[in-house]
Amino acid sequence: MDDNRVWTxxxxxxxxxxxxxxxxxxxxxxxxxxxPPFVMSGGEAIEAVAATPRWSSVEITDRRIARPEEGLIVxxxxxxxxKDDGSGYEAHCTSTYRRRAHEDWLVVQHQQxxxxxxxxxx
Numbered sequence: 576m577d578d579n580r581v582w583t584x585x586x587x588x589x590x591x592x593x594x595x596x597x598x599x600x601x602x603x604x605x606x607x608x609x610x611p612p613f614v615m616s617g618g619e620a621i622e623a624v625a626a627t628p629r630w631s632s633v634e635i636t637d638r639r640i641a642r643p644e645e646g647l648i649v650x651x652x653x654x655x656x657x658k659d660d661g662s663g664y665e666a667h668c669t670s671t672y673r674r675r676a677h678e679d680w681l682v683v684q685h686q687q688x689x690x691x692x693x694x695x696x697x
Contacts, residue, residue: 576672576680578640581650585670588682589633589656593625601673601681609666609689620685630656630664637667646674654687665690 576584588599604617615623633656641649649671657663671684 576648576674576678581640581648581672582635582638584672584680585650585652586633586635588670588685589630589654592629593621596624597621599682601683604681604683604685606684607686609687617682628658631659632657648672648680 584599587595591599600617600621602617604620606615606617606620607613608615608620612619633654635652635654637651637653639651643649649669651667651669653665654668655663655665666687666689668688669684669686670682672680673683674680
């Protein structure tokens with residue numbers, strides 16, 4: 576998967592519908608999110624997303640991609656997401672994808688950490 580496709584895929588996980596999310600997350604996936612229950616399996620995360628309004632947009636910055644071996648991609652980035660009602664969310668994130676077959680990738684790990692400290696204004 577080339578870099579542009581990686582970022583398009585990652586953005587779609589924020590804004591896509593529940594069916595897209597179900598098709599993209601491995602049942603064995605592990606996630607750590609900043610709200611209870613904090614640590615979730617893929618199945619638990621899929622059900623949580625299915626019951627949650629999706630983000631209408633996401634801006635991904637500070638993008639990093641690693642490919643430690645064939646069929647494995649790790650991404651790290653900063654996300655700023657908003658909903659149609661104007662509410663927003665910000666986090667530093669990682670995701671790991673594994674390839675099952677040619678051009679068939681699933682998320683096997685995802686983590687979100689909201690900003691823990693702010694930089695003082697100079």
